[in-house]
Amino acid sequence: SQKIEQNSEALNIQEGKTATLTCNYTNYSPAYLQWYRQDPGRGPVFLLLIRENEKEKRKERLKVTFDTTLKQSLFHITASQPADSATYLCALDGSGGYNKLIFGAGTRLAVHP
């Protein structure tokens, strides 16, 4: 069955550094992959979508890469700030129809001043 793996350990980095989060998947070739941000006690918020034929996508301080050979997506936040502290979820399009996303468990990012 399709499986998404995100690092379950929290990522702790210093303010101003680049945070890199990893999303690996198996047993599937998704047409696209999405990244969401989730704050404690809140619903996820959509950040970026990258398609299988796109190597890289950028939005302000965010960058996402998609390597279909490695079956991996990397999510980068440059010049990180304490306000970037949250859990980041990746999701890929599941089989079986309309917008049925499969979500990873998320990686918690903590940016320290």
Next chain:
Amino acid sequence: DGGITQSPKYLFRKEGQNVTLSCEQNLNHDAMYWYRQDPGQGLRLIYYSQIVNDFQKGDIAEGYSVSREKKESFPLTVTSAQKNPTAFYLCASSSRDRGLESPLHFGNGTRLTVT
């Protein structure tokens, strides 16, 4: 502001009782979804609806029921048949504008505790 409203934010029930979680959206989205989130696990799809008066089971529909009588509303009932109902429940919606790539818009969830 457009968005999705879930209520209540916290809900406590005794085992054996059915409970209904509310989800309302004013985004004019056709599709709506219910997900369940448990610690250390990814969101799991319970039910989804692409259009009014139609809905399909997701991956973990057992013990749950839904209705979609209005475009704006997609209530979820957690029945006594659900073996582990304590969880964080998230409602979401999406438009058809970008087809399968349409991002999900989430509410802020209902945390259900059953004792």
